Amino acid sequence: MTNAGVYTAALMEHNSHPDYKYDLESFTHEHEGVNPSCGDEMVLKLRLAADGQTIEEAAFTGQGCAVSQASADIMAELITGESVEEAKRLSALFIAMIQGEELSQDDIDDLDEAYQLQSISRMPARVKCAELAWRTLDSMI
Amino acid sequence: MTGRKLQGEHMLTEAGRAEWMSRNAQASALAASPFKQDFPLLAARPDLAFLDSAATAQRPSVVLDAQKSFYETMNANALRGLYQLSFEATEAINASRAHVARFIGLKERSDVRDIVFCRNTSEALNLVAYSYAPTVLGPGDEVCITIMEHHSNLIPWQQACKRTGASLVYLYPNGDGIITEEELRAKIGPRTKIVSAIHVSNVLGVANDVKLMGSIAHEFGAIMIVDGAQSVPHFPIDVNDLGCDFFAFSGHKVFGPMGVGVLWGRHELLEAMPPFLTGGEMIDSVTEQGATWAPTPEKFEAGTQDAAGIYALDAALAYVESVGFEAMQARERALVAQCMRRLSALDFVRIIGPEDPDAHHGVVSFNVCTVHPHDVASILDMDGVAIRAGHHCAQPLLAHLGIDLCCRASFAFYNDSTDIDRLVDALKHVWQMFHGE
Numbered sequence: 001m002t003n004a005g006v007y008t009a010a011l012m013e014h015n016s017h018p019d020y021k022y023d024l025e026s027f028t029h030e031h032e033g034v035n036p037s038c039g040d041e042m043v044l045k046l047r048l049a050a051d052g053q054t055i056e057e058a059a060f061t062g063q064g065c066a067v068s069q070a071s072a073d074i075m076a077e078l079i080t081g082e083s084v085e086e087a088k089r090l091s092a093l094f095i096a097m098i099q100g101e102e103l104s105q106d107d108i109d110d111l112d113e114a115y116q117l118q119s120i121s122r123m124p125a126r127v128k129c130a131e132l133a134w135r136t137l138d139s140m141i
Numbered sequence: 142m143t144g145r146k147l148q149g150e151h152m153l154t155e156a157g158r159a160e161w162m163s164r165n166a167q168a169s170a171l172a173a174s175p176f177k178q179d180f181p182l183l184a185a186r187p188d189l190a191f192l193d194s195a196a197t198a199q200r201p202s203v204v205l206d207a208q209k210s211f212y213e214t215m216n217a218n219a220l221r222g223l224y225q226l227s228f229e230a231t232e233a234i235n236a237s238r239a240h241v242a243r244f245i246g247l248k249e250r251s252d253v254r255d256i257v258f259c260r261n262t263s264e265a266l267n268l269v270a271y272s273y274a275p276t277v278l279g280p281g282d283e284v285c286i287t288i289m290e291h292h293s294n295l296i297p298w299q300q301a302c303k304r305t306g307a308s309l310v311y312l313y314p315n316g317d318g319i320i321t322e323e324e325l326r327a328k329i330g331p332r333t334k335i336v337s338a339i340h341v342s343n344v345l346g347v348a349n350d351v352k353l354m355g356s357i358a359h360e361f362g363a364i365m366i367v368d369g370a371q372s373v374p375h376f377p378i379d380v381n382d383l384g385c386d387f388f389a390f391s392g393h394k395v396f397g398p399m400g401v402g403v404l405w406g407r408h409e410l411l412e413a414m415p416p417f418l419t420g421g422e423m424i425d426s427v428t429e430q431g432a433t434w435a436p437t438p439e440k441f442e443a444g445t446q447d448a449a450g451i452y453a454l455d456a457a458l459a460y461v462e463s464v465g466f467e468a469m470q471a472r473e474r475a476l477v478a479q480c481m482r483r484l485s486a487l488d489f490v491r492i493i494g495p496e497d498p499d500a501h502h503g504v505v506s507f508n509v510c511t512v513h514p515h516d517v518a519s520i521l522d523m524d525g526v527a528i529r530a531g532h533h534c535a536q537p538l539l540a541h542l543g544i545d546l547c548c549r550a551s552f553a554f555y556n557d558s559t560d561i562d563r564l565v566d567a568l569k570h571v572w573q574m575f576h577g578e
Contacts, residue, residue, distance in 0.1 A: 007520060012574060037532065038515060039545035065513030066575075125531075129515060 005119040006067065006126075015066040020076030024059040033136030035128045040064030042072060044136045048084065055079050055087055065129050067120065072133035074114050084141050090114075091134045097121065098130050171475055174557035176464070181205065183555060190526040190560035195343055195371060195504055195551030198396045200457070207456035208398055211449035219448050220422055220439070230448050234258075237455035238438070241403055244458045245369075245388060246379025255411055257404040257438040258451055262370040263293040265389035265404035266337070268417040268441060269366055270297035273387075273410065274335060277364075280306035283332040285363075287312040287320060287349060288541045289342040292534040294368040298337060307334070312354075313541065318347040318495050325357050333363040340372035344533050344549065345494040346477075346504030348372065355384040364410070370394055374553070375473065375502045377466050380405055396553075397457030398450040404441070411437040418443040469554040476552045476561065477501045483565045489572050493547055503552045506533075509568065512575050514546045520574060524567035526560075 027045035034041050042062035049056050058076040063069075075094070079087040093107050094114055100121040108115050120130040177183040179201040183191060191199060211233065217226035219234050235253075242253045259265050278284065284298045288311045302309045310328050312320045329336060336358040341348045355365035369378060369390040380388045387410070392401035406414075416423055416434055420443040425433040434440045461469070478498035484490045484507055493506040509517050518530035530548045532539050539545060550564055 007516075007523070007574060016575070038513075065515045067516065067519075123519070126515060126519065 006117070006123070008116055010113060010116060011066065011070045014070035014073040018069060018073035020059050020073050020080075021061060021069070022059050023061050024057060027057075029140050031136050031140035033132050033139075035064070035068070035132055038065065038068070038129060040068045040129060040132055042068070042132055042136060044072070044076075044133060044140065046140070052084070054083055055081065060133065064132065065126075067117070067126055067129040068132045071114070071117055071130045074117075075133045075137065078112060078114055079137070087137065088141060091138045094134045095131055095138070098127055171472070171479065171558040173559065174472075174555050176555040177557070179203075179460075180555055188525045190556075190563040192526060192528050192550040192552065192556065192560060192564060194374070194553035194556075195394070195549065196529050197393045197399065198374060198553055199555065200396055200398065200453075201460050203460050204397060204453045204457045208449050208453040211452045215452075216449075218445055233452040233455070234446065234448055237451045240455045240458050242405075244378070244462075245373075245403075245405060246377070246381055247405070251408070254437055255405055255408050257406070257411070257441040258446055259402045259404055259441070260400055260447075261293075261391045261393070261402035262291075262368060262389045263297075263402075265387075265402050266294050266366070266368060267297050268404055269337075269387050269389075269406070270301040272414040272417045272441075273364075274298075274301040275305055276414065277334045278302070278305035278307040281332060282307040282334045283310045283330075284308070284335045284337065285310045285312060285329055285333050285358075286336075287314070287338050289314065289345065289347075289349070289535065289538050290337075290339050291343050291368065291370065292536070293370070294337055294339055294366075295537065298335070308332075311537075312338070314347070318342070318345050318500070320349060320354075322353060322357075325354060329354075329357050329361060329363065331361055333358065333361050335366065336363050337366035337368065339368045339370075341375065341502045341504075342535075342538070343371050343504065344506050344535050344538055344547070346501035346506075347495060348500070348502060351385060352383050355386075359384070371502065371504075374461075375466075376470060386410060392450065392454045392457065395457055396460060397454040398447070400447040401450040401454045406437075408437070411441070416440050416443070420444050464554065472554040472556075473503050473552055474499055476556055476558070477503060477505060479558060480505050480550060480552070480561050480564070483561055484568075487565070487568060487572075489576075490568060493542070493544070504549060505551070506547045506549045508544065508547050509571055512571055514548045516575075517548050517568075517571050520571045521564070521567045524563065524570055526563050526567045528564070 024045040028048045029046040032043050042060055044060045046055055047057040058080050060072045097103055097118055098121050117130050120126050180199045181202050182199050215229040217230045219230035238256045239253045241256050286298055312328050314320050336354055338349050338351050338354055340351055351367045358365045364386040366387040367385045369388050373390040374395045386407045388405045390403050393399040423435050423440050423443040425435050481498050484492055489510045491508050514530035518528055521528055528548055528550045531546055
């Protein structure tokens, strides 16, 4: 029942040096996500292409624990350049994974680095931290 | 080497020498707790530093054995059965009730009738908020609580005020965590009908002067309720000395089972109150359209009680008495002092609450600079250290203190300095993970 798997070097790197944590100025979509009981607050901004189908740029600002911050950074990296439809599919996959569902190898491959957060599913108190960015994304596209 | 040390010792003053010896005795007593052997979970997990006893304590084997033995030797529905086994179950409940009464300082035989068994402190306080509060509260009246309340003694009053149109008034502590008499006199007055306070804060560890609060409440004809969830495990209680009207606590924080709590109330108040939950065993007689109630405490104990838990609570109180509060307090105070000293030496840790370790009652809350408390707790868990992190069911208090969340290490007499060593090492690990390049 150890959670040693969560705080990997990769996760700590995303937390301490998030590439996608900045205020995106030319955004087309913006949404705020909060976990009141954790004090986590996040604003996620997206810039969609003119056709409204592709995520050209994704970035977030805010504060929270390492898990919520790293999860947001991993997500922004993953969805940048993807279609809105694919981003929706990925966020549904991620939330299913965090809720403890088994994923196929293809789905695991698609989630890429985000799959590292899989062990959060066994830590009920941290589920909301991992999900924050993804739920915010899900409610804005 | 030894000789030189002894010479140095001779040069100490009488008082200095006593202090030196007592410190050494304390240090060796704290090194390895002999009490962990009494607690099967702690004995089975020597690598675990369990520092969350304020959330729920561990249970000694005598309590676990009692719980099992109830089902093995006297299981029957108490009160109802007309056969020997049921009598024994009833006697077990009554004996526990009498023990609880003695444990909180009640001496008269008749006092036993004023002990109501319920599930926990929350349920006990809800009982008062639902049964007593509506008989005295209306628009313009006030309920006075402290900002330190656990949600279990806060939400019932928020709701009672909403239902009755009364107002909820807060008492705030000064910088030392003390609610002054001036503050009490500013907030408690003719409109006050109920004053309810947490005896020992589950976040700051400070003990409120509920005796003073009660005497001021009584000046204005209000009643005084004490939430004893965090005080009962740490020092002896005498409800008559406290001068309160209701006192609530949970069995699971005083080394007893999880499903049993206690409400004590002044007899005349309990007698005058309508029931809270209704149903089986709380009645005198029932017709198609009406019912009359059993006397207290049965009036407040609808349905089948957790008889095994009540029997095991009796064993838990006996265990506490066998260790003795004096010994428990001495260990807890030494542990808290050592913990605070060790944490103060870490420049990335900030301790929350009073500077005096004796004012902490087993609780040391803190934050690690720039690291979210949930990350701290998760990483400590990796290192086998169990603490609580979050808002500790006291969100208004943390908002008042200007912090969103914090970490809390809480001690019981069964902890030892090894647990503190593990905590300190794990905190260094947290810091290294976040800031060690």
